[in-house]
Amino acid sequence: MLELRQITAGYGGTAVLRDVSLWAPPNSVVALLGTNGAGKTTLLRVASGLLEPTVGQLLLDGEDVTGSQPHALARRGVCHVPEGRGIFPNLSVRDNILVQAAGGNADEAVEKAVSAFPILGKKLTQSAGSLSGGQQQMLALCRAYVTDPAYVLLDEVSMGLAPVVVDELFEFLGKLAAQGATLLLVEQYVSRALDLADYVYLINRGHIEFAGEPTELDSDSLIAQYVGASSD
Numbered sequence: 001m002l003e004l005r006q007i008t009a010g011y012g013g014t015a016v017l018r019d020v021s022l023w024a025p026p027n028s029v030v031a032l033l034g035t036n037g038a039g040k041t042t043l044l045r046v047a048s049g050l051l052e053p054t055v056g057q058l059l060l061d062g063e064d065v066t067g068s069q070p071h072a073l074a075r076r077g078v079c080h081v082p083e084g085r086g087i088f089p090n091l092s093v094r095d096n097i098l099v100q101a102a103g104g105n106a107d108e109a110v111e112k113a114v115s116a117f118p119i120l121g122k123k124l125t126q127s128a129g130s131l132s133g134g135q136q137q138m139l140a141l142c143r144a145y146v147t148d149p150a151y152v153l154l155d156e157v158s159m160g161l162a163p164v165v166v167d168e169l170f171e172f173l174g175k176l177a178a179q180g181a182t183l184l185l186v187e188q189y190v191s192r193a194l195d196l197a198d199y200v201y202l203i204n205r206g207h208i209e210f211a212g213e214p215t216e217l218d219s220d221s222l223i224a225q226y227v228g229a230s231s232d
């Protein structure tokens with residue numbers, strides 16, 4: 001279980017999140033939806049240790065890990081796939097996978113990545129920067145696969161991609177969830193996120209305004225009010 005307990009966090013003395021609590025139970029998919037600037041990315045940064053909260057606690061399997069460094073949380077199974085992909089454009093696809101595998105078995109990591117996204121197998125020696133946007137996102141998502149993390153934090157992985165690519169990415173996320181990973185998903189494609197989610201949180205101006213199961217949402221009006229984004 002990953003838990004944020006009454007978190008206040010922000011930048012340079014300005015609070016972006018105020019008294020935010022969120023639970024991501026084992027083997028669940030949690031969707032976090034909200035308007036631009038609501039604090040979704042900030043919440044993921046707190047959950048992966050990139051941003052220390054000024055108030056509140058981050059708990060992992062019941063243990064208080066507030067203030068732990070991102071690499072320490074990564075070792076404990078927290079994998080953050082940031083907005084903007086976080087790959088190394090000048091390294092080859094293969095080397096990007098090896099960096100993601102971080103000391104694990106190299107051949108096995110490449111094999112796993114290629115089994116998830118076969119197209120990457122044809123591009124292993126190319127620089128990551130020469131891939132299409134969708135392929136770069138696939139490469140970024142390999143991190144959530146090759147290291148077998150317990151918790152995967154996903155920040156708008158479908159941003160700017162063609163619907164057919166988004167389908168493929170969501171299929172991958174479904175498989176990841178089926179294998180037992182817990183997903184915390186920030187996503188602009190509301191209905192796709194809700195299809196996958198066990199729980200949904202709506203965040204508005206740094207406050208959680210709804211937490212529950214997707215079926216409890218009065219979807220269209222509520223989503224339009226809080227998200228106002230594409231509902232594909």
Ligand SMILES: Nc1ncnc2c1ncn2[C@@H]1O[C@H](COP(=O)(O)OP(=O)(O)OP(=O)(O)O)[C@@H](O)[C@H]1O
Pocket residue numbers: 011016034035036037038039040041042043
């Ligand atoms: N590094 C930073 N320094 C200062 N302010 C920041 C920083 N990052 C984000 N903010 C501010 O914090 C607020 C919340 O931003 P955040 O990126 O968490 O929102 P979001 O819900 O992810 O929005 P978006 O959908 O636009 O990515 C915004 O007002 C933003 O301007």
